[in-house]
Amino acid sequence: MNEETRGRGRGVTDVQDGFDEIELDCLTGAVSYYIRVLNLWISRDLEKKLASLPVAGGTGKISTLFMVLHQPGITASEIMSFAGKDAPAMTRLVEKLIADGLLERRPDPDVRRRQQLFITAAGREVLDRVREIVEREPEDAFWMLSKKEHAQTVALLRKIAAAYVERHNGLDWKRKKT
Structure with missing residues (x-):
């Protein structure tokens, strides 16, 4: 990987990680890509913990x-x-x-x-x-985050999710009742 390519990957963060070893092109800065990867890994782990439940x-x-x-x-x-x-x-x-x-x-x-x-x-x-x-999720799935980083991550993801729900009229039912 050349310096120009590596720089594109690090534009998101100054921390070097496993993603520096692969070329993701436009996905390097795409939130959707990282959410999908996380969803797959976290869902697999969660499914193991929920296996005995309906x-x-x-x-x-x-x-x-x-x-x-x-x-x-x-x-x-x-x-x-x-x-x-x-x-x-x-x-x-x-x-x-x-x-x-x-x-x-x-x-x-x-x-x-x-x-x-x-x-x-x-x-x-x-x-x-x-x-x-x-x-137990903060310790089990997000051990790499401090409590502050965990709270910030939840806040950002909630903000994004709320905007999508709002865009698709997810709160209309509550507004109609009040």
Whole structure:
């Protein structure tokens, strides 16, 4: 790797790392590339820790359960943007959580066609176990970051995620209720 190429890779950071050994071209400064790499590695590690739980495999189950826990009566369509799912995928995810006994669906007393979601006792137990795993995330998955860097990283990723959710009208459901 020549100095010009190496400089392109280091334009992002002055710390030399394994990425200096490969040429990523325009991906060198692309946040999306690093998020994807991290997602793959972190998801693999998390799946191993969740293997004994009914929320293992796939994405969106845990966030859906937490949203329902804290917003009882929320609907699948209101969760979609936050879970990163389209309507058919969200329907399959909710059906799986219901089949596993983690969620229950009830008709909305005010709007007959609307189906509200509620957490079950089994769902609460699973979330207690998930919480224990996730609370160890700073040490298990992000050991290379200081507490301050971890907080900054979470804040930046949350800012980016919130902008995308907002762009796709993910908060409309809450605004309509208030």
